[in-house]
Amino acid sequence: MTLTMNIPDDLSLELSAKFHNLGQAALEALAAEAYEREVLSLEQVRRMLDLPSRWEAQALLSRHGVWPGTSREDFHADTDALAGSKLSATLPLSGARGDRSTAHFACVQRG
Numbered sequence: 001m002t003l004t005m006n007i008p009d010d011l012s013l014e015l016s017a018k019f020h021n022l023g024q025a026a027l028e029a030l031a032a033e034a035y036e037r038e039v040l041s042l043e044q045v046r047r048m049l050d051l052p053s054r055w056e057a058q059a060l061l062s063r064h065g066v067w068p069g070t071s072r073e074d075f076h077a078d079t080d081a082l083a084g085s086k087l088s089a090t091l092p093l094s095g096a097r098g099d100r101s102t103a104h105f106a107c108v109q110r111g
Contacts, residue, residue: 032064042068 005026007015012022019025031048034040040048046057058068 028060028064032061032066035061035068036066 015022028049031040031045035042035045042054042057042061045051045061046054049057049060051057051060061068
């Protein structure tokens with residue numbers, strides 16, 4: 001399918017100055033919106049945008065504020081929960097030479 005958009009010339013110039021490929025930007029926005037509304041699957045988004053892998057489709061959706069496998073409400077609930085708590089974890093790491101060490105990570109709300 002070919003889709004044609006009519007954009008006033010003055011706006012077209014402004015948009016073209018900010019977006020390298022205006023048609024691709026519009027197609028990506030449509031794909032992200034369709035995925036968020038559960039019209040398209042991740043595989044269909046990948047095919048629509050001719051992306052080589054599902055990982056690239058997931059990355060693109062994330063750049064558009066759509067997190068595959070998570071609704072917008074779930075994401076906001078998770079970030080609210082994290083903001084209200086202090087989380088920490090110690091993870092084992094394996095260095096390039098095979099030596100073992102640990103790293104401590106903490107998530108602390110900043111005001």
